[in-house]
Amino acid sequence: MGRSERCVTVTVWDELVGQEAAVTVLQEAAVAARRVLENDLTPAGDTRSMTHSWLITGPPGSGRSVAARAFAAALQCAGQYAGCAQCAGCKTTLGRSHADVQFVSTEGTQLRVAEIRDLIGRAQLAPAQGRWRVIIIEDADRMSEHTSNVLLKAIEEPPERTVWILCAPSVEDMLPTIRSRCRHLGLRIPPAAAVASLLVRRDQIEPEIALAAARAAQSHIGLARALARDPQARQRRRDIVTAPVHVRSVGEAVLAAEQLITVAKEETRARMEERNSAERAELLRQLGADESDTRNRQTRARLRELEEEQKRRATRAIHDTLDRALVDLLAIYRDVLMIQLKTGQDLINVDLEDLVHQNAQHTTPCHTLNAITAIEVARRRLTANVQPQLLLEDMMMALRPASEN
Ligand SMILES: [Zn+2]
Known part of the structure; x- marks a missing residue:
């Protein structure tokens, strides 16, 4: 057996x-x-x-x-x-x-x-x-x-x-x-090992991938599962956390902020698309209509309502994805600090060890602490509904390795 x-x-x-x-x-x-x-x-x-x-x-x-x-x-x-x-x-x-x-x-x-x-x-x-x-x-x-x-x-x-x-x-x-x-x-934050064993048991994921995903997702069970099952999700996360590394100038900060927003939008769309079209099909079914009846006034009104609801949902989802991206970034700098201070603690980002070590070598603990503060400020501004592009540009500028001078 x-x-x-x-x-x-x-x-x-x-x-x-x-x-x-x-x-x-x-x-x-x-x-x-x-x-x-x-x-x-x-x-x-x-x-x-x-x-x-x-x-x-x-x-x-x-x-x-x-x-x-x-x-x-x-x-x-x-x-x-x-x-x-x-x-x-x-x-x-x-x-x-x-x-x-x-x-x-x-x-x-x-x-x-x-x-x-x-x-x-x-x-x-x-x-x-x-x-x-x-x-x-x-x-x-x-x-x-x-x-x-x-x-x-x-x-x-x-x-x-x-x-x-x-x-x-x-x-x-x-x-x-x-x-x-x-x-x-x-409830407490579950240990990464417990999350990993759930992924192995329930979703038949390889133990090694499951543990890396559970750590990277900081024990967020849904995210860990998405990361473990989808190589594209892993790539998107990698793109997000590596974005600030290359920023040196204002122009690059603007670009990096734009890129982050684009990735967040793509990720949201990937997640919502299937559900949105299923909802549309379900609504048409309930109305006894099909795609060819969408000129009917009542059908059109109901579809418009649904589309507006879906748009609101997308806005919140993009917001959540951006916040998650900032949490991922925080985890990177946390790891960098752990190495710089030689604490011997386990890394959250085992899959991005190289990036973390490089960053630790080329910056100082003081810069890392400033970076952590800058990301936390960005998260607070996001909650306060500051325009994402603006707050991300400011954050990218603060994350530049040269910014401590
Ligand atoms: Zn029962």
Whole structure:
């Protein structure tokens, strides 16, 4: 029997790598929830011990959504082990098709208050077929104060069978009033080795490539997978982090900034194209139309709406890709500093060792620290919606090896 055919226990928690403590908490909560349901059959059933509102936080890529989905599956599970991954409740929840589990996220900049109101309405309904009605807000940090306050009222007194799971990068991203009404669960950055072993096990990636990708992605599971599976993604990353090396003049800084934006746009397009056309086909199908009917006024209006939504999504995605590029650059300078200071720490960029060593030899720790500051400034300006071209040019100028003179 080959290694991959070996019999392993599968549970809903399997994809939540490197989060043993969180898994224990969620597993216990799922078992407690089950007990509540069983006791609930008697009039004396005490449902107060049940936590109806959760806040799951963790850095991007640590698996917030994966944790929320696994927990929802364990709540809906009808198997012997809560979260068996085999029963219909587990399978449909993991596949995002369970009728009583709703996933909410936004690819625009913020969740709209109308969406939240709609959710609150649904939260009042008893579960249709599952054990609980579960509402997962994957971008709970993307809410205005007003929207948060609308949501607050709903999570304060949820109906008996409703569970809200909010996900955000950190507790600081949420209003204190929301925070205080949720049970908080924090995820950590998973160790690179744990991410790599997931890629080997789940995606059949060679161990060596998996580990290099997990390190390069700084344990961001989705990015690690993309890097490990796609040589073009690895090349794009290489282009991004090597761009500042050749900058000496203002003209070169302008060009390097332009290039970085082009790469970010290309990467975004590559990622979105398939989804955009699938959405268009789906919309046409729903309208009972095909490409030849697009002169119909109603069809045209709906398509235009979709295109606008897709454009908003692309803007946010390009923004995220640029930020990710800056994080990649930070990692390079972090590695350079580790070598310059002879700390003996593992490199993040094992695949770019040459570049890192060269840079370490030709610059000083002082320059490296300035570079790190310049990249952090650029990230802050990006968040503050400064024009990308402008902030990247400034950053490229600050990264020049000669700029310390
Ligand atoms: Zn199950």
